Amino acid sequence: MGTSWLLVVVIALFGAIVGSFLNVVIYRLPRGMSIRQPARSFCPHCRSSIHWSHNVPIVGWLRLRGRCNTCGTPIAARYPLVEAVTAVTCLFVWDRFFVARPIDTPATLAAQLPLLIAAFGLFASLIASAVIDIETYTVDIRVCIFAMILGVLAFATAGLPSDDLAPSATIVGAPLPPMLCLIGAAMGLTWLATWFIVSRLFPATHSEHDATSSTEETVEAESVVESTPEGTEQRAAPPTRLMHTAILALLLIVIAHAAWLIFASDRPADLPLQADAIRSILVCGLMFFLLILAGLVPREVDDEVYEEIVQNRSQARTVAAREAAWLAPALVVGIILLVWLRRADFLGFTWHEALDKLAIFVPASSHVAGALSAVGAMIWAAAIGWTVRILGTFAFGKEAYGTGDIYLMAAIGACAGIWNCFFGFFAAALLALLGTFVLMFRKRSRAIPFGPWLALGSLCALPAESWLLRFFRPTGEMLWSLMCGKTF
Numbered sequence: 001m002g003t004s005w006l007l008v009v010v011i012a013l014f015g016a017i018v019g020s021f022l023n024v025v026i027y028r029l030p031r032g033m034s035i036r037q038p039a040r041s042f043c044p045h046c047r048s049s050i051h052w053s054h055n056v057p058i059v060g061w062l063r064l065r066g067r068c069n070t071c072g073t074p075i076a077a078r079y080p081l082v083e084a085v086t087a088v089t090c091l092f093v094w095d096r097f098f099v100a101r102p103i104d105t106p107a108t109l110a111a112q113l114p115l116l117i118a119a120f121g122l123f124a125s126l127i128a129s130a131v132i133d134i135e136t137y138t139v140d141i142r143v144c145i146f147a148m149i150l151g152v153l154a155f156a157t158a159g160l161p162s163d164d165l166a167p168s169a170t171i172v173g174a175p176l177p178p179m180l181c182l183i184g185a186a187m188g189l190t191w192l193a194t195w196f197i198v199s200r201l202f203p204a205t206h207s208e209h210d211a212t213s214s215t216e217e218t219v220e221a222e223s224v225v226e227s228t229p230e231g232t233e234q235r236a237a238p239p240t241r242l243m244h245t246a247i248l249a250l251l252l253i254v255i256a257h258a259a260w261l262i263f264a265s266d267r268p269a270d271l272p273l274q275a276d277a278i279r280s281i282l283v284c285g286l287m288f289f290l291l292i293l294a295g296l297v298p299r300e301v302d303d304e305v306y307e308e309i310v311q312n313r314s315q316a317r318t319v320a321a322r323e324a325a326w327l328a329p330a331l332v333v334g335i336i337l338l339v340w341l342r343r344a345d346f347l348g349f350t351w352h353e354a355l356d357k358l359a360i361f362v363p364a365s366s367h368v369a370g371a372l373s374a375v376g377a378m379i380w381a382a383a384i385g386w387t388v389r390i391l392g393t394f395a396f397g398k399e400a401y402g403t404g405d406i407y408l409m410a411a412i413g414a415c416a417g418i419w420n421c422f423f424g425f426f427a428a429a430l431l432a433l434l435g436t437f438v439l440m441f442r443k444r445s446r447a448i449p450f451g452p453w454l455a456l457g458s459l460c461a462l463p464a465e466s467w468l469l470r471f472f473r474p475t476g477e478m479l480w481s482l483m484c485g486k487t488f
């Protein structure tokens with residue numbers, strides 16, 4: 001199946017427009033403003049609404065030369081950057097789904113469509129979260145919950161892949177074994193019940209929208225608003241010639257990426273590496289470079305966050321212990337269920353055996369199983385995050401891993417599956433280490449919170465997942481059959 005140029009152009013434009021909307025989300029959510037009102041975008045400085053012709057993604061900023069048309073205040077380079085990044089990401093996701101591994105039959109294409117939409121939604125949420133995290137050190141839970149719901153709906157619509165579809169044909173397939181999903185769902189429900197009961201018994205417990213990333217409750221939404229009241233908005237740096245060239249270069253990258261996808265299927269392997277692998281490395285490398293650039297821009301909020309970490313240091317272990325107590329009921333339920341399923345010899349069920357049993361009781365069991373696999377992946381992803389947080393905090397005696405990062409991992413698990421989340425987490429840790437190392441050589445640089453690295457890790461795991469799964473499958477299967485109590 002060749003890649004139609006019209007389709008590629010539509011996807012690039014779609015990405016840029018989504019990026020434009022993400023800019024609204026990035027500006028308004030941390031300031032406690034409504035996404036819907038006002039409907040028109042406005043200049044943050046003089047509040048005059050922006051004419052539609054100047055609101056065209058990327059090109060609008062270039063045409064205005066990076067300044068407001070009414071008052072001449074510099075418009076942050078973040079706007080065209082986010083638009084270009086979203087366009088490249090959408091092209092990349094499309095590439096992974098339909099170009100890098102061509103799917104012939106329209107039926108498989110239709111089956112993949114909900115998962116493609118979930119992946120678009122996930123990476124849009126991750127881009128918004130990453131930029132908010134860089135600017136305020138917070139993760140907005142609402143963005144993560146949007147992605148989680150989208151993921152569960154998408155997998156419910158797609159259902160489980162049928163037998164005749166090879167696992168390698170699905171990009172985010174490879175679900176966890178059904179019984180692990182069941183245990184995950186039970187643990188999630190127990191956690192929700194614990195939360196519900198405790199919040200009823202002690203209504204004073206906080207329920208704010210923002211979870212912190214890498215720091216505990218440091219910069220809440222209100223304090224961001226306080227520090228930047230209307231009119232005294234922190235001014236963007238005036239646009240320089242270099243900035244213009246950089247944005248223009250990014251626009252060219254978007255166009256080049258689209259062009260490559262159009263011609264990709266015509267000449268697949270005229271390079272030593274596979275062409276799609278080169279595209280993946282280039283896109284992930286570009287995103288890494290942009291994150292490093294973001295690390296070179298110092299912000300006032302940095303010192304506040306550092307002070308908060310030092311201040312909270314004495315209570316860090318207490319907080320971790322309290323959270324462990326919160327999770328204890330869910331953990332107990334999980335262990336009891338695991339032991340029981342193992343005893344009753346249910347643990348080793350494959351999805352298709354489970355589906356056959358389920359079909360007797362549940363109508364549309366494939367869709368129910370699809371939803372269950374997404375919920376299971378979501379809960380296990382969050383469980384990995386909580387484990388890292390609690391163990392890390394006990395080990396280092398200071399907050400090791402933000403609660404916002406756990407929500408991000410849950411969103412990744414729901415939309416892209418547990419393996420993307422798993423490999424993405426390790427990729428993120430490696431990239432963050434590399435990034436910190438690179439930034440060490442610049443004096444005015446600062447630490448980048450973990451959220452953006454997690455987003456980049458998930459993006460990198462997308463092309464690498466099937467390869468890594470093939471590599472680790474024998475070990476995984478051996479561990480699994482040991483867990484199920486089977487011998488070879």
Ligand SMILES: [Zn+2]
Pocket residue numbers: 043044045046047048068069070071072073
């Ligand atoms: Zn203005």
